[in-house]
Amino acid sequence: MKKEIHPTANKHKIHCACGYEIEVLTTQPNDVQMEICSNCHPFYTGKQRFVDTAGRIDRFKKKYGAASASPK
Template identity: 65%
Template sequence: MKNDIHPKTFESTIRCACGFEIQAKSTKGNLVEVEICSNCHPYFTGKQRFVDTAGRIDRFRKKYAKFDKGE
């Protein structure tokens, strides 16, 4: 087997934007920050919630607002 071909692993803290933290092994570094996790994702929680990335919902509403007014 070849020596020294595997990346370095860290005991890292994975931190979500909702505040949830978990300890895991990672090759990314000591601190990994994510926007959404299984603690707050609608699929795992069963609650309907819109995850607005880069204002997609606002752009959609702005684009189709004229159809609601009957124009």
């Protein structure tokens, strides 16, 4: 490898808002702050919820749910 063309990789910590912290090798100049990580993200934790805004889910089920049950 050519010398002096690669960035230096240093050990830095990544901090999440939930309190999770990990030490990684990175070329970033300092520690990294994150708002959300895989430990607290609803998609990865299974605590995902669907928000019914103004009855949209009910309207969808009425419109397409009944139509799929009785084929024409």
